[in-house]
Amino acid sequence: MAGERMDGLVAVLDAVRAGHGVTQAQLARQLGLGRTVVAQRVGRLESAGLVVQDGLAPSNGGRAPRLLRLRDSAGLVAGIDIGATGMAVGLADLAGRVLVQAREPADVAAGPDVVLGRVEELVADLLGRLADPPPLWGLGVGVPGPVEFATSRPVAPPIMPGWDGHPIRERLSARFGAPVWVDNDVNVLALGELRTNPAAAEAADLLYLKIGTGIGAGLVSGGRVHRGVDGCAGDVGHVAVTDADTVVCRCGNTGCLEAVAGGDALARYGRQLAESGDSPVLAGVLAARGSVSVADVTTAADRGDPAAHGLLARAGRLVGATLATLVSFYNPGLVVLGGGVVHAGDHVLAAIRESVYRRSLPLATRTLRIELSMLGDAAGLAGAVHLALDNLFEPSCLPLWLSDGSPSGRPEVASATARRRAI
Amino acid sequence: MAGERMDGLVAVLDAVRAGHGVTQAQLARQLGLGRTVVAQRVGRLESAGLVVQDGLAPSNGGRAPRLLRLRDSAGLVAGIDIGATGMAVGLADLAGRVLVQAREPADVAAGPDVVLGRVEELVADLLGRLADPPPLWGLGVGVPGPVEFATSRPVAPPIMPGWDGHPIRERLSARFGAPVWVDNDVNVLALGELRTNPAAAEAADLLYLKIGTGIGAGLVSGGRVHRGVDGCAGDVGHVAVTDADTVVCRCGNTGCLEAVAGGDALARYGRQLAESGDSPVLAGVLAARGSVSVADVTTAADRGDPAAHGLLARAGRLVGATLATLVSFYNPGLVVLGGGVVHAGDHVLAAIRESVYRRSLPLATRTLRIELSMLGDAAGLAGAVHLALDNLFEPSCLPLWLSDGSPSGRPEVASATARRRAI
Numbered sequence: 131m132a133g134e135r136m137d138g139l140v141a142v143l144d145a146v147r148a149g150h151g152v153t154q155a156q157l158a159r160q161l162g163l164g165r166t167v168v169a170q171r172v173g174r175l176e177s178a179g180l181v182v183q184d185g186l187a188p189s190n191g192g193r194a195p196r197l198l199r200l201r202d203s204a205g206l207v208a209g210i211d212i213g214a215t216g217m218a219v220g221l222a223d224l225a226g227r228v229l230v231q232a233r234e235p236a237d238v239a240a241g242p243d244v245v246l247g248r249v250e251e252l253v254a255d256l257l258g259r260l261a262d263p264p265p266l267w268g269l270g271v272g273v274p275g276p277v278e279f280a281t282s283r284p285v286a287p288p289i290m291p292g293w294d295g296h297p298i299r300e301r302l303s304a305r306f307g308a309p310v311w312v313d314n315d316v317n318v319l320a321l322g323e324l325r326t327n328p329a330a331a332e333a334a335d336l337l338y339l340k341i342g343t344g345i346g347a348g349l350v351s352g353g354r355v356h357r358g359v360d361g362c363a364g365d366v367g368h369v370a371v372t373d374a375d376t377v378v379c380r381c382g383n384t385g386c387l388e389a390v391a392g393g394d395a396l397a398r399y400g401r402q403l404a405e406s407g408d409s410p411v412l413a414g415v416l417a418a419r420g421s422v423s424v425a426d427v428t429t430a431a432d433r434g435d436p437a438a439h440g441l442l443a444r445a446g447r448l449v450g451a452t453l454a455t456l457v458s459f460y461n462p463g464l465v466v467l468g469g470g471v472v473h474a475g476d477h478v479l480a481a482i483r484e485s486v487y488r489r490s491l492p493l494a495t496r497t498l499r500i501e502l503s504m505l506g507d508a509a510g511l512a513g514a515v516h517l518a519l520d521n522l523f524e525p526s527c528l529p530l531w532l533s534d535g536s537p538s539g540r541p542e543v544a545s546a547t548a549r550r551r552a553i
Numbered sequence: 554m555a556g557e558r559m560d561g562l563v564a565v566l567d568a569v570r571a572g573h574g575v576t577q578a579q580l581a582r583q584l585g586l587g588r589t590v591v592a593q594r595v596g597r598l599e600s601a602g603l604v605v606q607d608g609l610a611p612s613n614g615g616r617a618p619r620l621l622r623l624r625d626s627a628g629l630v631a632g633i634d635i636g637a638t639g640m641a642v643g644l645a646d647l648a649g650r651v652l653v654q655a656r657e658p659a660d661v662a663a664g665p666d667v668v669l670g671r672v673e674e675l676v677a678d679l680l681g682r683l684a685d686p687p688p689l690w691g692l693g694v695g696v697p698g699p700v701e702f703a704t705s706r707p708v709a710p711p712i713m714p715g716w717d718g719h720p721i722r723e724r725l726s727a728r729f730g731a732p733v734w735v736d737n738d739v740n741v742l743a744l745g746e747l748r749t750n751p752a753a754a755e756a757a758d759l760l761y762l763k764i765g766t767g768i769g770a771g772l773v774s775g776g777r778v779h780r781g782v783d784g785c786a787g788d789v790g791h792v793a794v795t796d797a798d799t800v801v802c803r804c805g806n807t808g809c810l811e812a813v814a815g816g817d818a819l820a821r822y823g824r825q826l827a828e829s830g831d832s833p834v835l836a837g838v839l840a841a842r843g844s845v846s847v848a849d850v851t852t853a854a855d856r857g858d859p860a861a862h863g864l865l866a867r868a869g870r871l872v873g874a875t876l877a878t879l880v881s882f883y884n885p886g887l888v889v890l891g892g893g894v895v896h897a898g899d900h901v902l903a904a905i906r907e908s909v910y911r912r913s914l915p916l917a918t919r920t921l922r923i924e925l926s927m928l929g930d931a932a933g934l935a936g937a938v939h940l941a942l943d944n945l946f947e948p949s950c951l952p953l954w955l956s957d958g959s960p961s962g963r964p965e966v967a968s969a970t971a972r973r974r975a976i
Contacts (some may be wrong), residue, residue, distance in 0.1 A: 138585035351774040358884020369878040455792040461781020
């Protein structure tokens, strides 16, 4: 590969990926390249198995020209979505279509050896379920904590004991001989929405807010994930909320959004409503089971319990007050709400919308839509798949594809790519 | 121009702009274009007067190849920085060097006819001060209010009576026969820092916070200005602050950041300190002049007046609390503070830094720098100049350059460009 002229290859490959069938003549016109150059580049991509001639374009009198397409089946990527209490692993083709997947409970607190060991088994199992699988060309991983994107290592993740600085990329790359990219789960969710939800793709400036045990945001600016200089953009669980509470957050501060509106807070407040008798429904739950969960609070609200509804509405207002600041600051076209909050649905959504529309700059909400995620869990897997695909088709990764028809797992190359994208 | 093959032109022009002297052979290698194509494209740019052969590169044995450079003097751009109480107008070459400028008081509330009339006079005067000026190829304008970037029109700007929806682009474009781009003044300041402050260019993710009578932010994501879908990203003057005040803001809400920490608020609180006698220095000012300004508060604090210092520190803490949320959310590498606050210097800066470092996620402040703007007023003019240059060198603007060697003022072309960039 050393010294080979790669120039123009990326442009040709991108144009083939974007088009639904394109001819060499169209490529030459579109890219301003000579026909000889285009033919040489297409030949290179064909010999690497990336591009295939498939079907004929309408003739202009002479022989009908052949259409070029990305060979979606040339390779596989793995998407790995690791959550606090479960994981999903899937294999997808180069168009991002998930071919096989597995989803199961998992405890991220069990540490990287246990969790990544199981990930490796699942990927191997899924590969075994495909008849004659193409090579695995890349892996995208989402984890529930902050990640330094350039190195793919978790950085002081609060709910991932044992993962701080763990070389996830190096481990999986050595096991599967393919490059690996790791990102925060909320960025991965935002990417999944961006690539598979037409409304998100159209908005271009997107804010994904995950409200579960933790609260975090994923940002998309002009169609690109905005990760920030340390890769921790969107970490809004610990911003101070105006309705200050004396509850001490796990971060050590007080009045954190997560500590008054996150899942644990809702369960704690729900138990208080049960104990005080303010919520007869929750009191019944506590008597029967000895505990109250967020799901119980939602169920009680669904049954018309005013105290439970009030609790969810208050959480929605607190989230909405912070979101109003973020909306004024970021001016997204779409806010997607995901995480456990989706199950609380309208009780929370209405309160969030009310706060945002009341407190944001009117211009910033003129065209704003605030929606619950319709993709649910699928967004995480889709995002992990596209995390791998987006990086694989970056120019700096092309040497991987073309060296021997499949990307090597050399971590230094993958890491150089990641660094460039993080800048 | 119709049907002319423009492809590759943009790449060649960009490479010539970026390089400090480059040969045709280097261009061919770098861009993966055939030598014939490069020669044709260079010829086209030379005939348009955009590129010039200037100097010789070291020979490799044969005839020394000629170096290509952007002809900085081929055209002019005008930068127009309209503030609440003053304006600056300058003419720059295609490298962004300001050649002549004028700065004078102005009242934006006098309305667009008065202000833009004076802008037109100043641009004409400055053109007259240049011996044999090249044609004016574009104008960039910053105004102190929200702007719909795609149309270059102000949208309900609170301190610009008469400007709502005013066709600034169409007016100036008709007068000068060149395309016009208009943006919010804080975005323009952020762009000015990005293009002329090496620390800002290096950070790539930048947050410019202007604290004056109004408070607003300019965002840069990965080296591009993030404007949001309605062009109003960064409008944080009216976010609710935790230290809620009963003061009613001009927006109608209470507890707005601007209403408790903006310039008017500081002057009002300063007067209260004078009247109550808590600040002997400010009491003296009030007795002598009948009023207290922000500058008086700063001067009193500089002289060691504890009440005045406390007032500025409190404003800094309130700004810092909001900034902490924005830093956790956006994870910038650099926060630049500009506006009148620069004059209050260390009294405010220390309090802002303290709040941010105390309340932001530790990872988000690991490499964060918070600095006062060193460029001051110059950033606005530089930003307006680069607003025009950045857009002029966009691919969609090239037909303007090449049609007859200078861009026409056809607003529909400029507007199409702006729309594309806003997406």
